[in-house]
Amino acid sequence: MRKPMLAGNWKMNKTRDEAISFCLGVSGKLPLDVECVVCAPAIILRDLVKRAPSNLAVGAQNMDYHDSGAFTGEISPIMLKDTAVSYVILGHSERRAYYNETDETVNLKVKKALEYDLKPIVCVGEVLEERESNKTNEVLKRQVLKAFEGVEIANPADVVVAYEPVWAIGTGKNASSDMAEDACKYIRDVLRTIYADKADEIRILYGGSVKPVNIKEYMSKPNVDGALVGGASLQADSFVELCNYQK
Numbered sequence: 218m219r220k221p222m223l224a225g226n227w228k229m230n231k232t233r234d235e236a237i238s239f240c241l242g243v244s245g246k247l248p249l250d251v252e253c254v255v256c257a258p259a260i261i262l263r264d265l266v267k268r269a270p271s272n273l274a275v276g277a278q279n280m281d282y283h284d285s286g287a288f289t290g291e292i293s294p295i296m297l298k299d300t301a302v303s304y305v306i307l308g309h310s311e312r313r314a315y316y317n318e319t320d321e322t323v324n325l326k327v328k329k330a331l332e333y334d335l336k337p338i339v340c341v342g343e344v345l346e347e348r349e350s351n352k353t354n355e356v357l358k359r360q361v362l363k364a365f366e367g368v369e370i371a372n373p374a375d376v377v378v379a380y381e382p383v384w385a386i387g388t389g390k391n392a393s394s395d396m397a398e399d400a401c402k403y404i405r406d407v408l409r410t411i412y413a414d415k416a417d418e419i420r421i422l423y424g425g426s427v428k429p430v431n432i433k434e435y436m437s438k439p440n441v442d443g444a445l446v447g448g449a450s451l452q453a454d455s456f457v458e459l460c461n462y463q464k
């Protein structure tokens with residue numbers, strides 16, 4: 218009942234022309250039974266929305282939680298809405314580590330995103346020391362409960378959580394599929410404590426060194442509904458392969 222999702226996070230990569238070539242490269246090759254998404258730098262979103270094939274959704278990688286105002290360099294939810302993107306990544310570990318994103322600001326952003334009908338992809342995940350000291354579940358519980366504090370979810374299919382263990386991002390050291398399943402199942406259990414009847418409809422993705430060679434293994438797990446992919450989403454061929462993991 219949960220539609221699988223394959224979301225690329227391009228991070229700070231690709232110019233407008235590169236994004237357009239990517240669209241040409243994936244055109245006609247993406248499956249209809251997987252929701253395919255690319256989350257791109259804000260400055261190319263408008264062009265990407267225009268050029269993306271109909272079964273490729275577009276998302277942003279961050280946004281501010283104010284509607285407008287004196288926040289130099291920031292992008293508001295109204296501006297994202299104006300570019301017609303569908304998704305927005307919130308609370309990515311790189312934003313938490315380098316740009317002071319906190320559980321509190323993630324919570325404000327989740328509320329704002331939903332207010333403007335932008336579908337949030339909320340990232341959570343532990344750092345290596347936390348995993349090694351058996352604190353993974355504690356961290357996930359804190360991050361999930363705070364991100365969704367006071368958040369009303371009308372349509373659970375429009376809310377996505379991504380489990381991204383920080384130690385697995387961009388390192389080539391992917392979490393095993395059992396680790397991913399355990400964490401995603403735990404996140405769903407935490408979601409169930411807030412959204413009793415809706416938690417089974419919320420999609421939970423795994424992210425961290427996902428590649429065409431390991432995607433199938435993750436997708437075979439019952440609580441892993443998809444993947445959030447950095448490096449391997451940048452090339453059209455590799456993205457097409459990831460999205461077609463069933464073939």
Ligand code: 13P
Nearest residue numbers: 226386387425426447448
């Ligand atoms: P990599 O797939 O490059 O490890 O990045 C994962 C990630 O951070 C996706 O948001």
